[in-house]
Amino acid sequence: MTEIILIRHGQANSGAADEAGYDRLSEMGHRQAAWLGEWLNATDPQFDRIITGTLTRQRQTAAAMGFASTSEDARLNELTYFDLARAMEVQHGVAAPDSAYDFYRYMPQVISHWAEDRLVDIPETFGSFHTRTVAMIEEIAAQHGRSMLVTSGGVIGMVMRHVLGLDTDSMTRMMLRTHNSSVHRLRYVHGQLVLDSFNATPHLDAADRAHARTFI
Structure with missing residues (x-):
């Protein structure tokens, strides 16, 4: 087992x-x-x-x-969330939100960009x-x-x-x-x-x- x-x-x-x-x-x-x-x-x-x-x-x-x-x-x-969030803001102009409600809308965007190799200069693909x-x-x-x-x-x-x-x-x-x-x-x-x-x-x-x- x-x-x-x-x-x-x-x-x-x-x-x-x-x-x-x-x-x-x-x-x-x-x-x-x-x-x-x-x-x-x-x-x-x-x-x-x-x-x-x-x-x-x-x-x-x-x-x-x-x-x-x-x-x-x-x-x-x-995964290194803060690195991804910084890349999302610098490279795509999308800043990390302040509220939990907005975070639930924001995180799928971050992971989608990451998965599609649209974030560069990050520690891990x-x-x-x-x-x-x-x-x-x-x-x-x-x-x-x-x-x-x-x-x-x-x-x-x-x-x-x-x-x-x-x-x-x-x-x-x-x-x-x-x-x-x-x-x-x-x-x-x-x-x-x-x-x-x-x-x-x-x-x-x-x-x-x-x-x-x-x-x-």
Whole structure:
């Protein structure tokens, strides 16, 4: 049996203006991760491997969950949103919005431009992001047992694109609906990856934790 559990990191420093400032968990992010760790320990805590990306918010999420990573893999690192946003403004005159409402309209434009190679002088092309994400998930799928991967929303979106055959717009809309500290389950069945569940947050189901359901 091969099962892959993808975990999105807890809420990061959403008020940041650059990648470095964003890359740490907020107080809420630490709390979300701790609740998730409690839920996993009470249900099925046994994993054959626990892998995080190399980003601080991913490492902090695993630590707050109470799970020690067995290794790190930079292919689990997130796309560099702030670099894409700067390129979008400089090259196409489209500035990043201030409101969450406008962000949901803005992000599909950014990803579309990126996927169509209409953003230049950026750290990573869409094709490279796709290649490293797919290579990583297929390598993990080829191993037996249960794997926990602590990663980010863009990587999860790209995995969904690969598994479900999504177009770019559908992938982006799934990314935008991915909760902080959410759980996504994949299984390797009859030679291919299949999706068992998407965006689960059982550790936030209690009424007094409704405020902890965050996307950004």
